[in-house]
Amino acid sequence: MSVSFKNRDRVLQLGIVIGMLRRMRGMSQEQLAEKAGISRAHLSTIEAPNMVTGMSMDTFFNLADALDVDAADLIKASVFPDSIIKSISGTSEPPHNP
Numbered sequence: 794m795s796v797s798f799k800n801r802d803r804v805l806q807l808g809i810v811i812g813m814l815r816r817m818r819g820m821s822q823e824q825l826a827e828k829a830g831i832s833r834a835h836l837s838t839i840e841a842p843n844m845v846t847g848m849s850m851d852t853f854f855n856l857a858d859a860l861d862v863d864a865a866d867l868i869k870a871s872v873f874p875d876s877i878i879k880s881i882s883g884t885s886e887p888p889h890n891p
Contacts, residue, residue: 796847803847803872812869813839814860828859 796804815825826836831852838846839856848856856866 796845804847805863807868807871808839808846809842810867811836811856811860814867814870815840816864818860819879825856831855834888867878 804827804831815881818825820828822833822836826833829836831850835846835848835852838844839848850886853867854864857867860867
């Protein structure tokens with residue numbers, strides 16, 4: 794599944810978070826893939842930090858359920874708020890303290 798350029802970083806971070814949560818739960822890729830109803834190879838490409846692999850909403854929700862995490866929390870864990878990104882990149886002004 795192709796991913797648009799503007800969503801590449803988001804999808805990449807989501808895959809990294811999925812892999813991190815899987816390891817925190819003590820699960821192998823095989824175990825999570827089986828529980829989510831996908832192949833281990835597909836899970837491997839989703840988690841790969843050097844590849845951007847999209848997934849269907851069905852797969853996303855199945856992975857969230859298999860990791861025992863709310864889907865919204867999974868997204869929140871993988872996306873930095875704009876305020877953080879802007880402060881890191883230096884595009885926002887620091888508060889002015891006279």
